[in-house]
Amino acid sequence: MLKISDILLIFAVYAIINGIVFLCFILDKRAAQKGTRRTPENTLLFYAFIGPFGAGAAMKVFRHKTRTLRFYLVPVFLLLHLGILVWIFLYFMN
Numbered sequence: 001m002l003k004i005s006d007i008l009l010i011f012a013v014y015a016i017i018n019g020i021v022f023l024c025f026i027l028d029k030r031a032a033q034k035g036t037r038r039t040p041e042n043t044l045l046f047y048a049f050i051g052p053f054g055a056g057a058a059m060k061v062f063r064h065k066t067r068t069l070r071f072y073l074v075p076v077f078l079l080l081h082l083g084i085l086v087w088i089f090l091y092f093m094n
Contacts, residue, residue, distance in 0.1 A: 007092060021051030025058030025065070032064075045070060052077035 024047050028039040044065065048055035055074050058064060065071040 018051040018054035018057075021047045021054035022058045023054075025055055026062060029058070029062045029064040041065075041068070041070060045073065048074045049077050052081050 024039065025044065028044060031038045044055075048071070052074055056078050059066055059071065059074060
């Protein structure tokens, strides 16, 4: 059985991952504005898959990739992660 400190560590790492994804989206937005080399869309989608909260926040705050059809997957990733997080919470609280 996991201890509360272990669970908090897992959530802290998860929050850091989402923060890094948020920064990756910001950097791509700035590169787009400056006309410099951009992050490939497949890479950004992978980042969104592992950190959908950061990706979703960056998309909303900076209006980045909101019109690109493939990035409509980000809310799907977010719901998937929410479901997994709820399952983990309920599983370890028993």
